[in-house]
């Protein structure tokens with residue numbers, strides 16, 4: 001299989017209809033796209049999450065990363081057990097009134113088997129990607145593109161990825177994964193998300209290194225490694241608390257593993273525009289490209305410590321620098 005370019009990866013993934021518990025179309029596209037990728041092995045777990053490992057030679061980055069993206073998005077699913085057709089549950093965090101108004105405006109697609117989604121075209125230009133479900137299909141596409149780029153560079157490293165189910169209803173896939181944790185116990189989970197930009201984050205100014213989400217704060221050293229790598233590579237990133245939502249890093253961390261998150265700023269989060277009307281989601285292409293560059297650099301780098309002076313070293317240098325002041329003031333403390 002020839003290396004697929006970013007636009008074709010995006011198109012194939014974003015066109016797959018998806019809903020919480022109904023991620024099979026997206027999973028099949030990811031499998032098809034990664035099947036021919038050199039150095040990549042695929043596996044499904046018992047919950048239906050898809051696991052992928054890129055392994056080439058014995059080198060490893062430090063830490064070893066487990067990239068994670070979820071395959072679902074808020075949408076309509078057939079009411080379980082209902083005999084009548086046309087009985088739908090809407091699953092995922094969108095207010096009832098907005099959903100009802102969207103249906104009234106005719107924005108719900110024709111049923112595709114057991115699911116129905118909002119019905120917006122997928123539009124990919126040099127600047128912008130617009131689709132029914134950027135959250136988190138952009139994250140899935142970013143991981144696929146990253147693995148292909150590692151393979152095309154024949155880069156020597158090991159990196160894991162998970163594509164999870166049922167995130168939008170409370171991290172069910174990620175929770176299952178963390179209970180089994182088929183990776184090293186010191187490997188660090190990196191949630192790849194799209195999120196509403198808040199607290200100073202801006203669309204088009206680079207991916208956002210999340211110091212936390214609505215529910216937890218993330219691994220401090222992990223955040224430092226992300227920031228240091230971006231700085232070393234000259235990749236533009238933002239560093240913010242994105243607390244308008246929560247991500248799978250929270251679930252994995254709660255289960256006892258180190259976790260951090262990075263998000264591409266998302267327009268019309270969960271299909272709500274500024275007037276709370278149903279609309280397509282969108283992201284900026286420059287943010288997508290920067291994230292792929294950052295992930296490549298991240299899994300190719302050994303960060304012994306964090307590349308910069310540790311906090312301990314910084315304080316010790318200051319202790320020496322100000323020794324005379326410390327001594328001079330000491331005698332005034334009686």
Ligand SMILES: [Zn+2]
Nearest residue numbers: 135136193194
């Ligand atoms: Zn998401």
